[in-house]
Amino acid sequence: MPACSICSNAELAETVNGLLFEKKSTLQEIADKVGSTKSSIGRHASKCFLEWKATRVKGRKGNTADSGRLLVRWPNEPTPDLQPGDSLLVVEYQQLDVAAVVRSGNPRGLGPQHLDALHEIALAEDAQHESLKLASE
Numbered sequence: 001m002p003a004c005s006i007c008s009n010a011e012l013a014e015t016v017n018g019l020l021f022e023k024k025s026t027l028q029e030i031a032d033k034v035g036s037t038k039s040s041i042g043r044h045a046s047k048c049f050l051e052w053k054a055t056r057v058k059g060r061k062g063n064t065a066d067s068g069r070l071l072v073r074w075p076n077e078p079t080p081d082l083q084p085g086d087s088l089l090v091v092e093y094q095q096l097d098v099a100a101v102v103r104s105g106n107p108r109g110l111g112p113q114h115l116d117a118l119h120e121i122a123l124a125e126d127a128q129h130e131s132l133k134l135a136s137e
Contacts, residue, residue: 006036006044013048016041020049 007013012034019030020041027045031038068085075093082088098117 004044004048005040007048012036013044013052016044017049017052020045021053 004013006016015034016030016036019025019033025033027041028038030036031041034041068083068087070087070089071080071082072089072091073079074091079088096114098114101114101117
């Protein structure tokens, strides 16, 4: 008979291990969901769950779906040589709509390559400030 009150019930242990693995619930929330105490869940989490998790990770090492390299292809670079089991992450940059940024008045959305648009924003701001000055005089 297992010493852990959670492990003594296989269905309960499976549920608790799943909730602990998700890392979305506190020990108290898990205890409330399964009808156990926070201290029982805590003891299980610190001993049994760690063993369960280690076994699960070790079991995945032989799985060819999880083996292989993670490769990154940056813009304007050739695709690296892929081997079976490799995963390729392709980086693409979003195209900037300069006209929309200018209309929004958000110069932080533009970089140094858009100096003309930044200059237009600055001139529009200056004109606005001047008209406010004249109106207040």
